[in-house]
Amino acid sequence: MSDEYFKLNTITEMHEAYGLKKPKNPLISILNMEDYMVKEEWLNLKYINSFYYISLKDSSCGLDYGRNTYDFEEGVMSFMAPGQVYSVTSKPKKKIKGWILFFHPELIRNTFLGTVMNQYNFFSYDVHEALHLSELEQNTISDCIKVINDEIHERIDKHSNRVIVSSLELLLNLSTRFYERQFNTRSSTNKDILSIVENSLKEFYSSENYKRVGLPTVGYLAKKVNLSSGYLSDLLRNETGKSAKEHINLFLVEKAKIILLNSKLTVSEIAYDLGFEYSQHFSKMFKIKTGMSPGKYRNLN
DSSP: OOSOEEEEOSHHHHHHHHTOOOOSBTTEEEEEGGGOOOOGGGBTOEEEESSEEEEEESSOOOEEETTEEOOOOSSEEEEEOTTOEEEEOSOOSSOOOEEEEEEOGGGGTTSHHHHHGGGOGGGGOOGGGOEEOOHHHHHHHHHHHHHHHHHHHTOOSTTHHHHHHHHHHHHHHHHHHHHHHHHHHTHHHHHHHHHHHHHHHHHHHHSTTHHHHOSOOHHHHHHHTTOOHHHHHHHHHHHHSOOHHHHHHHHHHHHHHHHHHHOOOOHHHHHHHHTOSSHHHHHHHHHHHHSSOHHHHHHHO
């Protein structure tokens, strides 16, 4: 695969790349997957979009994202944010059903949606963490797409952008709901992941390596369970009410309590022993989680 990146800066450039007519709205476009034709010259090239990408597809289209490959089953949604890298590695073996929605950040720049986009964590999920939809959920999402498509092609007036953005916000909020349903339906698997996370933290401190690398990170735990950092945090939050970072901090506090009560190490020595670069950061975290300073906890117990 070539190391050269091809950047598509606008929706119009994307249309030109696909051999499509100029978009009706330069900030948003919906592509019917039945019209999607992969060209030989596209294969194995790396692309970076400057816009958001949302798709609902029913079969593999040979799309790689990061180090992973999309392998679509019926009703799978995927999301990409501006700046993420993808490539097309093969031609589809059959006709793909579904759609791709592209929209530029400028579309939502001065809207409420623009201020909350970073809350939709699924734009940072890996491909194997895509959203699997029931038939009813697919129909609900597709209703939003129909409204947006009608506004783009049939109802262009002073209200169009507002209707498009509000429909887009509804689509993203529905996707959030469906992701939470997906977390719940995989609860037994999630409990296994929680167990691996807890054991990974124990293993981290059973090795001397932590003194060299510092504190355990969400990325470290995510690699242990083969998930993205965002997906792991959302999964744990749904399962336990606490994010991956909170799990790490609570583990550190419990470990610190044991050391405080069973050693004569100073608070600073305990902080450095746990991997904190600055002891005041340890003390602040400990007080937030327990309501008292490490020194006070030791004296009271």
